[in-house]
Amino acid sequence: MHIIVIASYLIAAAAFLAGTALLAVSWRGQRTGAVLMLATATTVAWGVFLAYAEWQRTLAVNWVLLAEVLRYAAWLVFVSALFGALPITGLLRGLRIVAHALWIVLAFYCLWPATHLAQTMALPFSTNVPLVGVLVLALTGVVLLEQIYRNVEPEQRWALKFLVIALGVMFAYDIFLYSYAVLYRQFNLSAWAARGFIDALLVPLLLVAAARNPEWSLRVGVSRRAVFYSTSLMVVAFYILATAIGGYYVRLYGGDWGRVAEITFVCLALLGAVLIGFSGQARSHLRVFLHKNFFSFRHDYREEWLRLTATLSTGDTELPLRALHAMAQTMDSPAGALFMRGDTDDFVPEAHLNMPTPAGLKLAARSPALEFMRERRWIYDLGQPPPLDDERLRAPAALTGLPRAWLVVPLVLEDRLIAFVVLAQARARRAFDWEDIDLLRAAGSQVASTLAQAADAQRLAEARQFEGFNQLTAFLMHDLKNVAAQQSLLLQNAERHKHNPAFVDDMLATVANSVQRISRLLEQLRGDAAPGVRGRVQLTAVIDKTLGECGAQAPRPEYQPAAEDLWVHADTDRLATVLGHVIHNAQDAAQAHGHVTLRMMRAGSDAAIEIEDDGAGMDEDFIRNRLFKPFFTTKASKGMGIGAYQAREYVHSLGGAMSVCSTPGQGSVFTIRLPLAEPAGDATADSKLRAAS
Numbered sequence: 001m002h003i004i005v006i007a008s009y010l011i012a013a014a015a016f017l018a019g020t021a022l023l024a025v026s027w028r029g030q031r032t033g034a035v036l037m038l039a040t041a042t043t044v045a046w047g048v049f050l051a052y053a054e055w056q057r058t059l060a061v062n063w064v065l066l067a068e069v070l071r072y073a074a075w076l077v078f079v080s081a082l083f084g085a086l087p088i089t090g091l092l093r094g095l096r097i098v099a100h101a102l103w104i105v106l107a108f109y110c111l112w113p114a115t116h117l118a119q120t121m122a123l124p125f126s127t128n129v130p131l132v133g134v135l136v137l138a139l140t141g142v143v144l145l146e147q148i149y150r151n152v153e154p155e156q157r158w159a160l161k162f163l164v165i166a167l168g169v170m171f172a173y174d175i176f177l178y179s180y181a182v183l184y185r186q187f188n189l190s191a192w193a194a195r196g197f198i199d200a201l202l203v204p205l206l207l208v209a210a211a212r213n214p215e216w217s218l219r220v221g222v223s224r225r226a227v228f229y230s231t232s233l234m235v236v237a238f239y240i241l242a243t244a245i246g247g248y249y250v251r252l253y254g255g256d257w258g259r260v261a262e263i264t265f266v267c268l269a270l271l272g273a274v275l276i277g278f279s280g281q282a283r284s285h286l287r288v289f290l291h292k293n294f295f296s297f298r299h300d301y302r303e304e305w306l307r308l309t310a311t312l313s314t315g316d317t318e319l320p321l322r323a324l325h326a327m328a329q330t331m332d333s334p335a336g337a338l339f340m341r342g343d344t345d346d347f348v349p350e351a352h353l354n355m356p357t358p359a360g361l362k363l364a365a366r367s368p369a370l371e372f373m374r375e376r377r378w379i380y381d382l383g384q385p386p387p388l389d390d391e392r393l394r395a396p397a398a399l400t401g402l403p404r405a406w407l408v409v410p411l412v413l414e415d416r417l418i419a420f421v422v423l424a425q426a427r428a429r430r431a432f433d434w435e436d437i438d439l440l441r442a443a444g445s446q447v448a449s450t451l452a453q454a455a456d457a458q459r460l461a462e463a464r465q466f467e468g469f470n471q472l473t474a475f476l477m478h479d480l481k482n483v484a485a486q487q488s489l490l491l492q493n494a495e496r497h498k499h500n501p502a503f504v505d506d507m508l509a510t511v512a513n514s515v516q517r518i519s520r521l522l523e524q525l526r527g528d529a530a531p532g533v534r535g536r537v538q539l540t541a542v543i544d545k546t547l548g549e550c551g552a553q554a555p556r557p558e559y560q561p562a563a564e565d566l567w568v569h570a571d572t573d574r575l576a577t578v579l580g581h582v583i584h585n586a587q588d589a590a591q592a593h594g595h596v597t598l599r600m601m602r603a604g605s606d607a608a609i610e611i612e613d614d615g616a617g618m619d620e621d622f623i624r625n626r627l628f629k630p631f632f633t634t635k636a637s638k639g640m641g642i643g644a645y646q647a648r649e650y651v652h653s654l655g656g657a658m659s660v661c662s663t664p665g666q667g668s669v670f671t672i673r674l675p676l677a678e679p680a681g682d683a684t685a686d687s688k689l690r691a692a693s
Contacts, residue, residue, distance in 0.1 A: 005054045008196030013047030015200035016040045019207055026210070035081045036210065042074035047196060065130040066110035072137040073103040075167065079144045099140045106133040128182065135178040141171040163209035166202040173198055304330060308443055312450050319454050320351035320419075323447045327409060327421045328353055330443050331436065335404060335424035340451070341365060343628060343648070344659055347420070355405075355424055359620070361398060365417070368392045373410040374417035377441050380408035381432050383425070407432070409440050411448035418448040534654075536677045537575065539566045539600060539607055546579040547598070554592040557583055557611075560599040566607040567677040570654055578647040582611050582670050585644070589615025589668065606656070606673040614667040623660050 020040040027033045049067045053059045080096050110130055149157065149164045173195065180188045311326040312319075324338040335354035339347040346362040347370065363370060372378050372392035382405050386393035395408050404424040411419045540561060547557060568575075586596045590613040599610040618627065628648050648658045655675045662668035 002054065005193045005196075006051045008193055009047045009051040009054070010196070011047075012196035012199045013044045013051065015203040016043040016047065019203045020044060022207060023210060032078075032081050033210070035078045036206075039074040039078040040206070042071055043199070046071040047199075050196075062110045062112075062130075065134070066107060068134050069103050069106045069110060069130065069137075072134060072141070073100075073107070075170075076100065076103065076137065076141060076144070079141060079148070079167070082148055095140065095143065099137060099144075102133060102140075103137060106130055106137075109133075128185065131178055131181050135175065135182060138171045138174040138178065142168065142175070145171070159212040160209065162205040162212070166205035166209070170199060170202055304439065304443070308446060312447065318351070319451065321353070323411075323419075323451055324351045324353050324421055326447055327411075327440070327443060328423055330439060331407065331423055332426045332428065333406070333423040334427055337402065337422045338419055339363065339422070340419040341417075342624065344657060348624070350419070355402060355422070357402065358398075363396055363398060367396065369394065369396050370417060370420070373408070373420060374412060374415070377410055377412050377444075379410070379437055379440055382406055382408065384432075407440070409444055411444045411451065413445060413448040413452050416448075416452075418451050534569045534571055536567050537570045537572050539568060539609070539674075542570075542572055542576050543579065543598065543600065543609075545572075546576045546583065549576075549580055550583045550587070553584065553587050555587060555590055555594055555596055557587075557596045557598045560597065562600040562602060562607075564602065566600065566602060568607055568654070568674045569677050570674070574650060578650055578672075579609070579611075581644070581647050582672070586611050586613035586615070586668070586670070589613050591615070602676070603673060605676055607676055609672045609674075610669055611672075612667065612669045617664040617666050617668055618660070618662040619664050623662060627660065 020037055023033065023037045023040065027037065046067050050064065053064050053067075076099050080100075106129075145164050145168055149160060152160055173191075177188065177191050177195065180191065307329065308326050311329065312322055314322060317325075320338050320340065324336050327338075328334070328336045337349050337353070337355045337357050338351040340350040342348040342362070344362075345365050347365060348362050349357040368391050369380075373380075378393075380395035380399075382395055382400050399405060399408055399422055402422055405422050406425040407423045409421050409423065410417055411421065543559065543561075547559060550557060583596065583598065590596050594614050597610075597612045599612070601608050601610075628644050651658045651672055651674070657673050659671045659673075660668060661671070
């Protein structure tokens with residue numbers, strides 16, 4: 001082994017000597033190249049000295065450790081020089097200063113036994129101190145290398161690849177060698193002997209890196225992510241080092257239980273490291289610490305924007321959930337809820353992320369808080385009292401009661417409140433300031449644009465479906481024409497063959513009405529029909545007409561009229577069709593043995609019509625997502641799924657609203673509210689109506 005060690009370090013010295021010569025020949029006067037030659041030349045001297053120390057075996061150990069420290073000093077100076085004169089973060093600047101200060105202190109410590117002062121000032125030389133110091137220097141070298149490679153521009157990584165590999169192997173091998181020495185207070189002889197051979201193999205990689213970087217002018221920038229990972233790597237390294245030292249002393253002073261106690265201690269420490277590593281809260285605290293102490297701005301806006309775009313573009317989940325996740329990760333929030341405008345113009349929960357919301361939660365779009373959010377893009381901080389005694393500055397009480405609710409962020413696009421999100425408290429609690437507000441407003445606009453675009457795409461798809469429906473009706477027009485022609489022929493024959501005048505007159509009226517309705521349907525299918533004219537309509541007459549048409553189907557609706565005559569502005573036939581559709585659906589749901597009740601009443605300035613049945617009922621998801629969806633039907637081939645949609649749209653066109661309250665197994669209640677018409681003698685109201693028409 002003695003001869004092998006000498007040969008190993010002499011070969012390393014020869015290899016680095018050849019490398020130094022080649023670098024000197026190709027050197028163009030750059031400072032970084034000079035520092036690299038200094039490092040390789042120092043390594044040559046280091047290899048020769050260690051071979052000589054092994055040959056003599058009489059040199060004090062402090063001289064060997066001094067050679068180790070000086071070699072690391074040269075390589076750390078070179079790694080630091082790669083950063084050039086570019087600005088770096090306070091973390092890296094501090095790390096470089098500590099590393100240089102450490103090797104200087106270690107060098108003086110190793111020289112202390114040879115000084116004259118050592119004879120007058122007692123300072124016991126401990127071999128373990130330089131061993132730990134060199135180990136820390138190796139760890140620091142790994143961190144600096146990782147920092148350079150992570151932050152250099154992608155096209156320059158090709159030029160740096162072999163340099164990082166060579167020095168990374170050198171530092172990593174020394175970490176293993178000195179960790180063993182620190183734990184067992186002696187070097188692993190096999191590893192010590194092989195070290196020179198391994199270092200010699202790294203010289204070609206260094207030369208290739210030098211050839212790829214003739215001027216060593218690297219454009220290095222430090223990102224927040226790189227600082228985060230570098231700091232994490234350094235923390236983990238020191239944690240492992242502390243665990244190893246602690247395990248050694250546990251075994252040293254543990255007596256008979258020492259080995260068992262060491263294994264238990266190391267396993268417990270590793271388990272703690274794994275738990276902390278997978279803790280989102282621990283990562284958040286580290287990220288907040290770095291942003292507070294080493295950067296002028298809290299957020300890395302480039303990273304935030306790229307992450308926001310990537311989250312919205314991923315198609316593995318529904319868009320509302322992706323939008324919520326994008327806003328939550330901006331503030332490092334683990335939970336939240338997204339509220340979007342529903343069919344009744346109220347904001348309802350559309351997506352959840354670890355934040356349950358009460359069933360039936362709705363917020364009126366015209367509430368002062370939501371209007372203020374829309375106008376001012378105001379973000380509510382639920383953890384702080386409002387700055388002024390203003391109702392608009394108070395968040396809705398329904399939102400403050402959500403678990404861990406922290407922020408209410410509007411998603412505004414072109415003065416439209418598309419949605420808003422409620423975010424839970426961040427994993428690492430911190431102050432909410434102007435920088436967060438600006439970032440949330442910018443991100444909210446982007447998310448609102450994506451949601452609005454998706455809604456427009458859905459409406460376009462529905463319009464295309466209606467276009468297909470219009471094409472389908474063209475195939476039905478021929479059959480309808482035949483029916484109208486047959487009815488007309490029947491009318492002509494009946495006039496010539498009367499036998500029972502009363503029966504025939506009734507038949508004629510029925511047939512004439514049938515022809516009229518079919519002809520009107522044909523006009524509507526062609527698109528030639530004139531739009532329905534709104535007039536003052538008595539609701540009692542409309543309901544009587546509707547009940548007459550629905551009376552043939554069981555169960556017959558039970559009618560509870562209002563205490564007064566109620567008038568609305570509508571087209572009689574279209575309003576009767578809407579009511580008839582809702583009543584027919586209630587009859588189908590209740591079936592023949594059930595009950596259907598129709599009630600009419602006055603509700604403030606509106607007329608309210610309720611159709612109640614005791615059928616199977618519907619759940620909230622069906623009402624929200626499928627009931628009013630065009631071309632969706634539960635009647636198989638008996639319906640086309642546009643009746644409920646058309647009914648609701650017509651009610652909305654009259655300025656009214658249609659709502660549904662249903663419980664599975666208990667039935668449903670459809671409520672139609674229509675604005676009441678002005679009294680017949682109000683000339684001003686009539687003139688306004690004619691002007692609107």
